[in-house]
């Protein structure tokens with residue numbers, strides 16, 4: 001601590017399971033800062049004790065984020081240094097921290113990332129799905145209708161899509177994803193870096209079936225789904241406009257509406273119900 005100078009806010013990644021995944025730099029930072037701000041002080045204390053680190057801790061979680069960010073910024077302005085950690089992995093990745101980072105930047109307090117484990121990166125690199133472009137979608141909404149709507153919004157994303165999901169919702173999420181996105185290639189990465197690590201690969205239909213056979217899926221999971229496929233012209237194929245055009249085209253060849261929709265859905269790799277929903281959504285957008 002140097003008088004007259006603001007301290008530094010360090011954003012420190014911790015392991016997502018295997019304690020060997022913590023970096024030397026993370027350990028040194030946690031040892032040297034004045035205080036470690038944690039989502040759950042008891043949880044982080046176990047980690048700190050494991051490495052013989054005695055630095056004081058303070059809680060920083062979604063329920064006290066606003067007030068604690070202010071307090072910690074005052075400490076930082078007084079010259080103290082703070083390390084922010086979450087329960088597992090990288091802080092701010094589907095975890096608290098955004099507020100204190102914003103507040104620190106506004107006050108010109110230095111912000112330093114100490115990178116390390118993040119579940120979605122570990123899952124993505126082992127997935128076998130394209131990793132040159134990906135869309136991190138975080139957690140889907142918990143309510144079924146909002147979850148379906150969000151998946152519909154993601155339908156045309158041309159990059160690999162990555163989700164975090166809770167074990168009690170995974171079966172429903174994969175089933176809805178199969179209905180909305182079609183039978184795309186997908187990966188379910190469970191308990192990464194832990195004893196029961198498991199990486200399941202297959203079509204969404206197959207993953208949905210396997211999950212429906214499990215009584216109670218367990219563990220922490222990342223779901224990865226391949227992006228919308230480009231058509232032969234290199235364009236993202238499955239937009240509702242293209243689908244609508246294809247249905248019209250087929251109808252003009254003499255097919256009835258139902259058969260045209262069925263055939264277009266098949267060509268676009270979708271279920272008929274999903275294609276129908278897309279067309280209705282498109283029509284509603286035009287009416288508004």
Ligand code: SAM
Pocket residue numbers: 016017086088089090091092093094095117118119120163164165166189190191192193194220221222
């Ligand atoms: N900040 C964390 C990170 O950097 O990955 C994520 C925190 S978020 C609250 C927790 C979610 O991350 C879990 O529900 C799960 O989707 C994913 N996750 C965390 N650890 C995991 C692991 N070991 N294996 C698979 N997924 C994991």
